[in-house]
Amino acid sequence: MNADPKPKQPAKLGPAGRALWAQIADRYELRPDEIVLLEQAARTADDAAAIAAALEGEPPMVAGSAGQPVAHPLRRELRETRLQLSQLLGRLDLPEDGASGGWDNLSASQRARKASRARWDRGA
DSSP: OOOOSSOOOOTTOOHHHHHHHHHHHTTSOOOHHHHHHHHHHHHHHHHHHHHHHHHTTOOSEEEOTTSOEEEOHHHHHHHHHHHHHHHHHHHHOOBOTTOOGGGTTOBHHHHHHHHHHHHHHHTO
8 A cells, every 4th residue: 555645744844844844754655654654743843942942042051050160951861852853854764865776766775685685595
């Protein structure tokens, strides 16, 4: 069963989420589970953009509970949100740009499976 090649963009995405959605949904054919992951990634991109905007003009260090200098708490939140975005995008398993030969349009895990099968077939 093939997924709709261009799924409808979810409602209420911000600029970062809309841009991410367009970059991926307009370029790749996605399965239903990948569409769910892409929506989560787009919303996470919006979250990261909102946190980054809130940090603009803020000092990198603030006073902690005992008056000691500590990193601004939103910096940790931004780092964690970007990590989550990276993990969601990695789970999409999209083909890498610039692939060549018989490996065109294969994702990293698909290339690994293909290489493993080739080794198995050779008896290595």
